[in-house]
Amino acid sequence: DVKVTQSSRYLVKRTGEKVFLECVQDMDHENMFWYRQDPGLGLRLIYFSYDVKMKEKGDIPEGYSVSREKKERFSLILESASTNQTSMYLCASSLAGTGDSGANVLTFGAGSRLTVL
Amino acid sequence: GQNIDQPTEMTATEGAIVQINCTYQTSGFNGLFWYQQHAGEAPTFLSYNVLDGLEEKGRFSSFLSRSKGYSYLLLKELQMKDSASYLCAALDSNYQLIWGAGTKLIIKP
Numbered sequence: 001d002v003k004v005t006q007s008s009r010y011l012v013k014r015t016g017e018k019v020f021l022e023c024v025q026d027m028d029h030e031n032m033f034w035y036r037q038d039p040g041l042g043l044r045l046i047y048f049s050y051d052v053k054m055k056e057k058g059d060i061p062e063g064y065s066v067s068r069e070k071k072e073r074f075s076l077i078l079e080s081a082s083t084n085q086t087s088m089y090l091c092a093s094s095l096a097g098t099g100d101s102g103a104n105v106l107t108f109g110a111g112s113r114l115t116v117l
Numbered sequence: 118g119q120n121i122d123q124p125t126e127m128t129a130t131e132g133a134i135v136q137i138n139c140t141y142q143t144s145g146f147n148g149l150f151w152y153q154q155h156a157g158e159a160p161t162f163l164s165y166n167v168l169d170g171l172e173e174k175g176r177f178s179s180f181l182s183r184s185k186g187y188s189y190l191l192l193k194e195l196q197m198k199d200s201a202s203y204l205c206a207a208l209d210s211n212y213q214l215i216w217g218a219g220t221k222l223i224i225k226p
Contacts, residue, residue, distance in 0.1 A: 004159075040125075040218055041218055042121065042204070042206075042215075042216030042217050042218045042219065043160075043204070043206075043214075043216040044216075045213070045214075090159065090160070104147075104148070104150075104165075104208055104212065104214075105150070105162050105165065106152075106160075106162070106214070107162075108159035108160050108161070109159055110158065110159050111157075111158075111159055
């Protein structure tokens with residue numbers, strides 16, 4: 001019954017390594033999001049996408065990039081990982097953002113906990 | 118700026134009632150969400166309010182006052198499994214979610 005799947009639950013990387021976090025959803029949702037979650041802070045939006053090959057910067061895009069080549073898949077890339085990117089990364093999806101309340105409900109993946117040494 | 122405030126932590130007793138408050142300031146407003154997040158798990162949707170008033174869903178209810186920029190989540194007949202973080206999020210005029218830091222709810226027997 002898993003609807004948003006993140007490829008890795010736990011990763012440990014070295015400073016300077018390139019990191020790929022994969023996310024796949026099977027609900028045919030238009031919107032996909034990448035957040036990071038740190039203790040004491042709310043969810044912070046890194047990037048989001050409203051359509052294939054389309055991306056928009058969120059609140060904290062620096063040090064990250066994304067790719068959406070297929071509707072169901074949204075990848076987060078850390079070109080050169082740094083220790084301050086140690087965090088929990090959450091992928092989410094939703095229907096198109098409109099006035100319809102149901103369209104804006106997010107379905108989250110289980111999260112990817114990244115540690116950068 | 119945009120801001121969501123909610124208490125960091127609350128403690129309640131099994132079988133009791135608890136109210137988790139959330140105040141928000143956003144550029145425009147298109148609704149208020151509550152999510153539940155158990156430790157180490159993904160957030161899951163609990164409720165959505167866009168009109169003033171109380172929405173009830175079983176043991177959980179959510180209230181909204183748009184004029185006061187205020188919402189609360191009410192949990193009745195608390196169970197141990199309700200121990201979790203509760204996240205408040207407001208949808209702004211651009212349909213972007215503004216998140217609170219979450220309220221950790223501890224249930225004691």
